[in-house]
Amino acid sequence: MPYTVLPLHKSVKSHRATGRITLSDVARAAGVSPSTVSRALRGERAVDPALIERVQAVSSRLGYVPDPAARALASQRSNHVAILIPLLSNALFVDLLDAAQKTLRAAGFQTLMGVTHYDASEEEQLLREQLLHRPAGLLVTGLDHNPVTRKLMESIQVPCVHLMDLPGSTMADQPYCVGFQQAEAGAALTRHVLSTGRKRIAFAAAQLDPRVMQRLNGWRSALQAAGVYEPTLEFLNPAPSSLALGGVMFEQIMQQRPSVDAIFFCNDDLAQGALMTALRMGIAVPSQVAIAGFNDLTGSDQMLPTLTTVRTPRAQIGEAAAQMLLMLMRGEAPPSAQIDLGFEILHRQST
Missing domain, CATH: 3.40.50.2300 (Response regulator)
Incomplete structure (x- = not known):
């Protein structure tokens, strides 16, 4: 359908106070009503595609930027x-x-x-x-x-x-x-570690947000069901999770509980830090102590050894x-x- 687009210098003047091109300016240049411009720029299905294209072309030519505050106030x-x-x-x-x-x-x-x-x-x-x-x-x-x-x-x-x-x-x-289900994910990973023959499995956590605590509950329930739960193997630190903290927590656990044969870290960055520290300390993973993480963060599949973890669908x-x-x-x-x-x-x- 043919239409006429009015030239900017004859028909469109920016708002005197702000210098902004307004919705009304676009409407006048496109030869339609302001409400039609509004609906066309939102891409509403009821608006003819050719009209949407026409309004968008005029809007781009004039440099029109919608005012979100005005739109929110109106609607x-x-x-x-x-x-x-x-x-x-x-x-x-x-x-x-x-x-x-x-x-x-x-x-x-x-x-x-x-x-x-x-x-x-x-x-x-x-x-x-x-x-x-x-x-x-x-x-x-x-x-x-x-x-x-x-x-x-x-x-x-x-x-x-x-x-x-x-x-x-x-x-x-x-x-x-x-x-x-965060708790079920924690329990499933713990059951996997148990299936490898480990029985003294520590839980190491940082941040301690509600999702971490749900994973802790899953770890507890799985060990309780297996009859090997030990409260003293909970290592909880409210500090932000990081590779550095994972290394510190790994060293702490190995010093305080040397008989631990596996550690479930609540997040992969902690577990990655633990793997690096184990290498530095000469502690063999997994033959001496197994390490598992959570979330399958970038780099976990490149660690030495590669990190067992839970892949979450974020x-x-x-x-x-x-x-x-x-x-x-x-x-x-x-x-x-x-x-x-x-x-x-x-x-x-x-x-």
């Missing part, structure tokens, strides 16, 4: 999704965030990221700040929140999906979640959670409130 919500994650220094959350962001961006949503640093009060403050932007939805790591944060989530009437954790059967409400969690949130934001009911994506035990040379 009572923005095209932003708020994502709260504990850390960016952990590849686990980087993979998750990358997958979620790609999925949301393909659907026309931008992400506002907040890093909580495993601090409940910081998470609460970040959530309050994110809500000022009127997000269309929330992606939040875990299910463990302080009472104020929990109340905020319940009262804002914004779709929310929780990442990484799945609720227990005793939880009163059943929130939307995508993750895997990228798949990010994508599936974003897809679930998109359904909720469209007013659709997901087939299930919880998605369990499982895990995989990777038996490598360190056990």
Whole structure:
């Protein structure tokens, strides 16, 4: 269908106060209404594809940049999704965030990221700040929140999906979640180490966030079922997880409990640090002591020996959670409130 695009110098003047090209400017240049421009730029299915192409061409020529604050004010919500994650220094959350962001961006949503640093009060403050932007939805790591944060989530009437954790059967409400059973993963890895003939298996953990403590519970239950649980073989350090700390904890365990024949580290970076320290100390792995990790982080398959670990589906969690949130934001009911994506035990040379 033929159309006329009006020249910029005759028809379009930027907003006097800000110098911004406005939605109305694009509408006048394209010869359509502002509401049509808005719907065309959102790519709504009801808008003719040729009209969408026409409006986008005019928008690009004029250098129009949508005002997210104005859009949120007009529609009572923005095209932003708020994502709260504990850390960016952990590849686990980087993979998750990358997958979620790609999925949301393909659907026309931008992400506002907040890093909580495993601090409940910081998470609460970040959530309050994110809500000022009127997000269309929330992606939040875990299910463990302080009472104020929990109340905020319940009262804002914004779709929310929780990442990484799945609720227990005793939880009163059943929130939307995508993750895997952390405790069962911990138990499965422990049973694998037991199957290699080890009986004195230590558990070494850092950070001590709720997911780590669930893995600890899985380790306990597996050893209790086998009749070999020893409370003194729990080594818990609240410091951030790192290769350096893994080396320190390995040396500490071998000095204090030299009869230990295996160590389950709660995260691969700790286990990687332990393998390096074992090599330096001349301790043979796995013949003298077996070592296992969790999350299958980058480099674990390149260690000497290669590291036995649990492969967790963090990228798949990010994508599936974003897809679930998109359904909720469209007013659709997901087939299930919880998605369990499982895990995989990777038996490598360190056990």
